[in-house]
Amino acid sequence: MNLLVTGGAGFIGSHFVRAVLADRLPGLAGASVTVLDKMTYAGNFANLGSVVENDRLDFVPADTTDAPVVDAAFRGHDAVVHFSAVGHPADVTGIKVLLEARRHHVSRFLHVSTSDVYGSIDTGAWTERSPLAPSTPRAAAKAGADLMALAFHRAHGLPVVVTRGSDTYGAFQHPARTVPRLVTSLLDGRPATLRDGGTRVRDRLHVADHCRGLALALTDGRPGEVYHVAGSVELAERDLVELIRTELGLDPSGPDSPAPAAGFPRAGDHRRALDDDKIRQELGWRPRVEFTTGLASTIAWYRDNPTWWRPLLPD
Structure with missing residues (x-):
């Protein structure tokens, strides 16, 4: 199988690409990959460093809104995995350009989305039929891309599958995100x-569980359907930081600092939770990485790789 992976130099995308090329994902053994990535703040060519010489990998530095480049990149590929939605209005334009390339007759178009398209939920968990109610413009752009993908399935029969994942963590994640932000702050002696x-x-x-869910949705998911890929544990941020401190050998109740107003959006979802019964029942997926094990390995990676994350910190 020949895969076109957009956003393949980003966090989850690069994990997916490396796992494909290492033949670790179900149904994708021997697949070749073309990564198409604009290399914004989220894209980092170093994320592909371990596979950059692999003869099953090709790389196209381009924006998904560049129709001629996208059209050329589509040729010869069997399926598309679209990771490059970062929550910007251009995401809707970019996915429309990708979907318009349907004349190349790919067998599957996997659109990778997130739980933040639903907004906040006080109790229970969203199912795939829950209404979209994004709380921020960033999440609204992601929701718009989801709806565009599903509309192309209904209108044109494009074999689209949409996944929505829980908050994902692991190595190679930008330090602006929650887990690496907390880990790198504590490693640097900051509150x-x-x-x-x-x-x-x-x-x-954990990103490994997320990628395995994506592979199953890509190969066996039903066109036109949405699948949730949920996490193995639900935690408040204050409980998360206690676990990180403990793993680092610090006082679990050490000093905290309130987030600066300029550092985070005013609107924020208090709680997010996904019901993942559908992917478990239909595709046989379930998380394998126990949270404390995954968190420990993630912390160890950031401890051992400061030359990767320190240049990404704000001045």
């Missing part, structure tokens, strides 16, 4: 900055 006093609750998903 952890907690949003809303650390009360925000998220369902945490």
Whole structure:
């Protein structure tokens, strides 16, 4: 199988690409990959360093809104995995350009989305039929891209599958994101900055489990369907930072710092949670990485790789 992977130099995208080329994902053994990535703040060519010489990998530095480049990149590929939605209005334009390239007759178009398209939920968990109610413009752009993808399935029969994942963590994640932000702050001897006093609750998903869910959705998911890929544990941010401190050998109740107003959006979802029964029942997926094990390996990676994350910190 020949895969076109947009955003393949980003966090989850690069993990997916490396796992494909290492033949670690179900149904994708021997697949070749073309990565198309604009290399914004989220894209980092170093994320592909371990596979850059692999003869099954090709790289196209381009924007998904560049129709001629996208059209050329599509040729000869069997399926598309679209990771490059970063929550910008251009995401809707970019996915429309990709979807318009349907004349190349790919067998599957996997659109990778997130739980933040639903907004916030106080109790219970969203199912795939829950209404989209994004709380921020960034999340609204992601929701718009989801709807565009599904509309192309309904209108044109494009074999689109959409996944929505929980908050994902692991190595190679930009230090602006929650887990690496807390880890790198503590490694540098800085206080952890907690949003809303650390009360925000998220369902945490290890990137290896996320990628395995994506592979199953790509190969066996039903066209026109949405699948949730949920995490193995639900934690408030203040509980998360206690676990990180403990793993680092620090006082679990050490000093915290409130998040600066300019550092985070005013609107924020208090709690997010996904019901993942559908992907478990239909595709046989379930998380394999126990959270404390995944968190420990993630912390160890950031401890051992400061030359990767320090240049990404704000001045």
